[in-house]
Amino acid sequence: MPVDWRGRHATDLNVDDQTDQTRFVEVFLPHLDDAFRLARWISGSRADAEDIVQEASLRAFKGIRTFSGGNTRAWALTIVRNTSYSWLAKNRPSTVVLTEDLDQHAREKMERAAGDGDVPTPEAALIAKMEAEEVRNAVAALPLPFREVLVLREIHDLDYRSIADVIQVPIGTVMSRLARARKLILAALQESTP
Amino acid sequence: MSVSEQDELILNAYLDGELASIEAARFEQRLAKQPGLAAEVEARRALRDRLRSGLAEDVPSDDLRRRIMASVDSAGERKASSWARSWSSLAASFLVGALLGGGLIFGALNDQGRQDVANQVVSAHIRALMAPQSFDVASSDRHTVKPWFAGKLAFAPKVVDLSTQGFPLVGARIDVIGLEPVASLVYSKGKHQISVMEMPNPRGLTTQLTQHAEQGYQALSWSDGKITYWVVSDAAVEELKTFVGLFQELAES
Numbered sequence: 001m002p003v004d005w006r007g008r009h010a011t012d013l014n015v016d017d018q019t020d021q022t023r024f025v026e027v028f029l030p031h032l033d034d035a036f037r038l039a040r041w042i043s044g045s046r047a048d049a050e051d052i053v054q055e056a057s058l059r060a061f062k063g064i065r066t067f068s069g070g071n072t073r074a075w076a077l078t079i080v081r082n083t084s085y086s087w088l089a090k091n092r093p094s095t096v097v098l099t100e101d102l103d104q105h106a107r108e109k110m111e112r113a114a115g116d117g118d119v120p121t122p123e124a125a126l127i128a129k130m131e132a133e134e135v136r137n138a139v140a141a142l143p144l145p146f147r148e149v150l151v152l153r154e155i156h157d158l159d160y161r162s163i164a165d166v167i168q169v170p171i172g173t174v175m176s177r178l179a180r181a182r183k184l185i186l187a188a189l190q191e192s193t194p
Numbered sequence: 195m196s197v198s199e200q201d202e203l204i205l206n207a208y209l210d211g212e213l214a215s216i217e218a219a220r221f222e223q224r225l226a227k228q229p230g231l232a233a234e235v236e237a238r239r240a241l242r243d244r245l246r247s248g249l250a251e252d253v254p255s256d257d258l259r260r261r262i263m264a265s266v267d268s269a270g271e272r273k274a275s276s277w278a279r280s281w282s283s284l285a286a287s288f289l290v291g292a293l294l295g296g297g298l299i300f301g302a303l304n305d306q307g308r309q310d311v312a313n314q315v316v317s318a319h320i321r322a323l324m325a326p327q328s329f330d331v332a333s334s335d336r337h338t339v340k341p342w343f344a345g346k347l348a349f350a351p352k353v354v355d356l357s358t359q360g361f362p363l364v365g366a367r368i369d370v371i372g373l374e375p376v377a378s379l380v381y382s383k384g385k386h387q388i389s390v391m392e393m394p395n396p397r398g399l400t401t402q403l404t405q406h407a408e409q410g411y412q413a414l415s416w417s418d419g420k421i422t423y424w425v426v427s428d429a430a431v432e433e434l435k436t437f438v439g440l441f442q443e444l445a446e447s
Contacts, residue, residue, distance in 0.1 A: 021270055029259070036254035050258050057262040058269055066375050068348045075345050124236035127244060135244040153210065154245045160212050165345065168331065170338075179206045182238050 020064050027067055028060040031076040034156055038077055041151040042084040043092070044140055056083035074162045081148065081166055127189060138188045146181035153178055197234055205231065209238050311371060311424070312406040312413045318369040318378065319389040319411060319426040328387055329365025329380045339366045343377050351377035351392040352421065354444035361388065361437055381437070386429035388437060395422040403438060405431070414438055418445070 028035075035056060040049035060079045067075055127135065139147060145167075152163045163178075164171045197205070207213050208221050225232045322328040331342045336353040343351055346368055355363065361381045369378045369391055376393040401417040412434055414425045425438055 021266060024266060029262075032259060032262075033253050036258070037249075037252055040252070046254075050254055053254065053258060054262055054265060058265055061266045061269055063375075065348060066346055068345060070345055078345070124233070124240035127237060127240040130244065132244050132247050135241065139245065154242050155249065160207075160210065165341075168342070175203050175207065178210075179202045182206065182241060183202070185241060186237055 020061065023064045023067070024057075024061045027064065027072045028057060028076050028079075031073050034073060035076055035080045037155055038080050038148075038151060039084050041140070041155065042081070042144065042148060043088060048087070048092070052084050052087045053080065055087060056080045059083055071162060071165075073156075074158065074165050077152070077156065077158075078166045078168075127186075130189065134192070135185075135189065138185050138192070141188065142181060142184060146177055146184060149174060149177040150181040150185070197231065201231065205235050206238070209235055209242075308404070308415070309406070312408060312415070314371045315369075315389075315391050315424040315426050316406075316408040316411045316413050318371065318391065319387075320409075322367060322369075322378070322380070322389065323387060327365075328367070328389075329378075330367040332365040334363050336363060339363065339379065342366060343368075347375060347377055349394045349421070351379070352445040353379060354441055356381065356437070356440055356444065359440050361440070383427070383429050383433055383437070386427055386433075388425060388427040388429060388434070390441065391424040391426070392421050393424075395420060403435075416442070418442075 032053070035053045036049055039052040039056070040046060043049050043052060056079050060076065063079070139150060142150065148167060149163060152158045152166060158166065160171050160174050160178075163174045167174070169177075204213070204217075204221060208218055213221060225235065331339065333339050333342075334357065336355050340350070340353045343366065353363070353366075357363065361383055363379065364382050364387075365380045367378045367380070368375050370376070371391065371393060374393065376391050379390040379392075381388040381390065395417050399417060400419045401415075401422075403414055403416045406413040406415070411426055411428050412431050414434055416423055416438070423441075425434060425441070427434055429437075
């Protein structure tokens, strides 16, 4: 019987495939809502998000053997996040902002916000009164690297370690991006308030 | 109010429950004394509440799950048939290699299966050198590189620090050899790069060091019974053997 280099029997492949589907259903599928939300926040559209999640599902299925245990949610979100980026690069090339541009953009915006010394810090009460829609729009307007960190924290409730794993940056970068993201949002909401 | 950058990070970490309990208690004491700081925390908390309201409505259409299962089913069928084809030819050559090598001195014999892998690892090394950077994660710290592989591979590769011996680690990537993802570490020696590719070896055979030369690259391989290692570089053979000796020594310890 032919044996491949990892010691598997070639004739067992159909059985293996059955297992792949079962594993996919157990590992990836429970996170479908999370996957959809992340893709939606990154792409900004429901229709795009469904396309992205469908593509990410295929990738997850094909790579299901590379999942070595641990946090299934972070693993699923990592695939969705990477698929979102490649999907956007292919289908919506203008929406992908490079980190370098973004740092500049964010810095200017923050400097502007910091310059408005006499405007009071938005109070919690002010935000609580705002329509959720308005707050979400402000998040949607954030540059992508800040938006994804904020969404993974606030919408998906991931801790810093898991966010670092999903977006493949050090924890220190997660912390500074998250701090900036919230500051930018508060500044934007403050600007929108008469 | 304006908050220092340091305080900004602390108040975010506090809000996210990422401070150790002592630090959190200390920060709470500051919050009690500094209403401006407390207002900043509250504003961020309000932001969170707003973002989390209405989440339940934010779900995909019922149709998505059905479409996904349909595409996974058809991909499963395609995968099975294409794998059976590619595996049967590849597997046959490996079977010959396994029979001839018997787990003792692979490279001394004309082992077609091993030659195939040698071709693939050298190709992966060359491809990496031609890319803008030869690694996906840049780090000289093995404590950064090792966790990076977690979740990407079904086994834990060995990562050793050889910087004091003159072979600094520069990063890591995933290569695909024989349709399976493998761990690739990138070390440097002067202007030369050394790729160390690690793949699981479930048959448990220990093999001694063998050497292949491909297109001006040296490919050295051995197996410790759990992992099969391939070291590829255009550095001098003697240097590579020194590298391999050090790597084996540290990987065992």
